[in-house]
Amino acid sequence: MVSPAPASASPGLWELTDLAAQRVQIADKVAAAKFGTPSPIDDPVRERQILDSMAAKAPGLGLDADSVVRFFRDQIEANKVVQRGLYARWTEHPGTRPPGRPDLGTEVRPVIDRLNAGLLTELAETRDARARRSCDARLAVTVRLADARRGLDRLHSGALSEAVRSACSRS
């Protein structure tokens, strides 16, 4: 669930940013599902499915398919940054490994699917705000607020910045 916008957040960009933050946080569960199993972090088939599905829905929402693909590619790359960071952490400090292994197909990907749908809706909702010249500055503030609100550490906060880097000035 998207948490309510902090008073100082740019109302138009808060939901988009908070959903991207949640997508970065769900990488912990993805990594926990895969760590110590033969499943690699990279799943090109799943990535293609996400990108094709988002691209197909874009025109109906008045969005440019290429821009939507770029945005979701960034979401996926950000997710992988977190997964790799956690793998490194868990390898170096076995005591920090997650206690359980969630099921990727039934527990984790359905959440990602919902976040993807929400993000696509928000891309459409924020078309005007993202086209404004003020977008970069407002987004930077919103990202810092999401960092604080969700208590993101450096790994997740860096990934969130990467996730939203193409959000401004896209149709």
Ligand SMILES: O=C(O)C(=O)C[C@]1(C(=O)O)C=C[C@@H](O)C=C1
């Ligand atoms: O679903 C997975 O297996 C993930 O690792 C998540 C995710 C994503 O961000 O959607 C990231 C990397 C994979 O290549 C595919 C998808």
